[in-house]
Amino acid sequence: MQNVISVRQLNTYIKNMFTQDYFLQMVSVKGEVSNCKYHPSGHIYFTLKDSASALNCIMFAGDRRGLGFRLTEGQQVIAKGSVSVFERDGRYQLYVKEVTLDGAGALYEKYEQLKRELAEEGMFAPEYKQQIPKYIHTLGVVTADTGAAVRDIIQIASRRNPFVQIILYPALVQGASAAPSIVNGIRALERQGVDVMIVGRGGGSIEDLWAFNERMVAQAVFDCSVPIISAVGHETDTTIIDYVADLRAPTPSAAAELAVTQVSDIENEILDRQDRLYQRMGRVLQHKRQQADQMEMRLKYLSPASRIREKRTYSIQLEDRLQNRLQAILRERRHNLALYIERMKAVSPLEKLNSGFSYVEDTDGKNIRSVTQVEAGERLRIRMSDGVIDTRVEQIQKEERLPG
Numbered sequence: 044m045q046n047v048i049s050v051r052q053l054n055t056y057i058k059n060m061f062t063q064d065y066f067l068q069m070v071s072v073k074g075e076v077s078n079c080k081y082h083p084s085g086h087i088y089f090t091l092k093d094s095a096s097a098l099n100c101i102m103f104a105g106d107r108r109g110l111g112f113r114l115t116e117g118q119q120v121i122a123k124g125s126v127s128v129f130e131r132d133g134r135y136q137l138y139v140k141e142v143t144l145d146g147a148g149a150l151y152e153k154y155e156q157l158k159r160e161l162a163e164e165g166m167f168a169p170e171y172k173q174q175i176p177k178y179i180h181t182l183g184v185v186t187a188d189t190g191a192a193v194r195d196i197i198q199i200a201s202r203r204n205p206f207v208q209i210i211l212y213p214a215l216v217q218g219a220s221a222a223p224s225i226v227n228g229i230r231a232l233e234r235q236g237v238d239v240m241i242v243g244r245g246g247g248s249i250e251d252l253w254a255f256n257e258r259m260v261a262q263a264v265f266d267c268s269v270p271i272i273s274a275v276g277h278e279t280d281t282t283i284i285d286y287v288a289d290l291r292a293p294t295p296s297a298a299a300e301l302a303v304t305q306v307s308d309i310e311n312e313i314l315d316r317q318d319r320l321y322q323r324m325g326r327v328l329q330h331k332r333q334q335a336d337q338m339e340m341r342l343k344y345l346s347p348a349s350r351i352r353e354k355r356t357y358s359i360q361l362e363d364r365l366q367n368r369l370q371a372i373l374r375e376r377r378h379n380l381a382l383y384i385e386r387m388k389a390v391s392p393l394e395k396l397n398s399g400f401s402y403v404e405d406t407d408g409k410n411i412r413s414v415t416q417v418e419a420g421e422r423l424r425i426r427m428s429d430g431v432i433d434t435r436v437e438q439i440q441k442e443e444r445l446p447g
Contacts (some may be wrong), residue, residue, distance in 0.1 A: 051130065058128035062133065067126040072098060072137060073145055076118045089114060091122055091137070098125075106140050119145045147237050150249050157283060160440040161258075164266050166287050173270040173289045175301065176238055178309065181208045182302055183237035183269070185228035188213035192274070192295040199299035203305045210237055216244040221254030225292055226263040233269050240267070241298045242284065243274030255282040264288055274298030275388045404428040414441050 048089055049055075061067055074091030081087055085104025090097050114120070124139040144152050148171070163190060178285040182200055186192050188211060200209055212228035215221040225242065232240055242264065244252070254260060255275045264271050264287045273288035275296040285291040292298035403411040404424050411417060417436050 047059050048189065050133065052127060054130040054133045057135075058124045058130055058135075061127050064419065065317065069122050069125060070137075071123045073121045074098065074120070076114055076120055078114055079114050083102060087114060087139075091120070096204065099134065100139050101136055102139040102142065110142055112144065114142065114227045115155075118151055121145045148254060150256075154249070154283065157256065157258060157261075161261055161283065164280045166261065171265070175270050175272065175290050176364050179207060179238035179303065179351065181235075181237040182233035183235065183240040184209060184293070185225055185232065186211075186244050187216045190245055193241060195294075195296040196241060196274075196299045199296055200303045203300065203303045204309070207303050207305070210235060217247070217251055218254075218256060220258040222260050225254060229260075229267055229271070231265050237269055239302050240269050240271045241274050241292075241295070241302055242271055242288070242300060243292075243295050244276070246276040246280055252276055252280060252282055255284050257283075261287045272298045272302055293315055299316060377417055414439050 072091055075094055075424070076094050077097075078091045079087070079089040085107060087102040087107065089100050090237050091100055092098070104125075120141050121142040122137060122139045123143075124137050126137055128135045149238065184193065184196055186196070193211065195207055197211075200207060210232060212231055213229040215224040229240065229242060242255075244255075246252075248351055250257075252256070252275055255273075261283045264273070264284050270289045271284075271286045272290045273282070274292040274297065275282045276294075278293035290301060292301050333363075402425070405411060405417070406424065407424055409416075411423065417439065418422065419436050419439060421436045422432050423436060426436060
């Protein structure tokens with residue numbers, strides 16, 4: 044009979060086999076993060092998966108210090124650690140020591156970081172969103188001049204309203220030069236004065252759509268005075284400008300429908316408003332007729348000629364009172380003016396000169412009040428009531444002032 048062993052003995056044996064395998068002591072595994080859970084103890088439990096398989100992983104709290112980002116669902120990462128067996132459950136798992144973002148996962152983390160930054164700056168705030176105008180004359184489109192996106196926008200917009208002018212800025216939507224090209228397109232169409240703008244492209248991977256996740260494009264969308272509808276990728280694709288734009292459309296086709304109102308809808312609304320206008324006019328005319336009838340009844344009992352005479356008499360009384368009041372004010376003002384004239388005469392320099400006094404000044408126009416202000420030979424000017432005398436000082440004789 045063969046030897047019989049316990050489950051624990053078998054699991055221990057398998058664990059020893061894993062331990063003795065040098066390759067499994069430090070291995071790097073690439074995959075997508077799923078079922079990620081942060082335990083209160085500080086440990087992180089998650090699963091790495093690809094298109095065909097899945098691997099259970101654990102990262103102990105002591106190894107988290109080197110983790111520079113938060114693990115979330117969908118990230119593409121490279122996990123480095125050792126593979127061993129958890130004896131109690133009899134399953135093997137990767138004991139992770141390091142985790143780094145890989146490819147699209149790194150872009151996803153960069154996307155999340157910029158999203159957090161712009162949200163903190165208020166660029167997603169609803170109070171900054173502009174209303175999309177219902178009726179437009181010009182539609183600006185920033186996208187590639189080839190591809191399904193531009194064809195769908197032009198076809199749907201033209202079908203909905205052939206009178207709307209479509210202005211296309213053929214921008215690069217993929218690659219290193221795409222972001223500046225998109226920014227230039229937004230600014231060019233803003234200067235053109237379009238009524239509304241669609242910015243977008245067809246679907247693709249996160250790498251293909253990355254230009255619409257750049258800060259410069261988000262800033263250009265936020266700063267634009269023209270309402271912008273973002274239309275990037277398919278319905279499941281979400282980019283940074285979808286949060287910044289005034290309105291997000293799931294596809295370029297949907298953006299054209301949101302930007303351009305159907306002509307039949309406009310015609311129906313015009314007819315509806317016309318009907319409401321006629322109804323309103325009818326109500327107003329009826330109300331005015333009722334008012335006219337009421338006024339006619341009042342005029343039968345009130346004499347317009349009598350009311351006119353009454354108003355005329357009252358206006359004459361008001362005119363007399365006004366005239367009397369004005370006369371009284373004028374008399375009072377004339378009396379006050381006469382008093383001010385007499386007061387001014389008492390202090391007027393001309394009156395002093397007319398009384399026989401004169402005014403002496405030097406050649407600079409400075410008043411001479413004392414003999415100490417002049418010297419022999421100095422020229423002086425004497426002002427009198429009827430003219431000016433220019434003279435020269437021949438002699439200075441100082442006299443003592445009498446006390447008093």
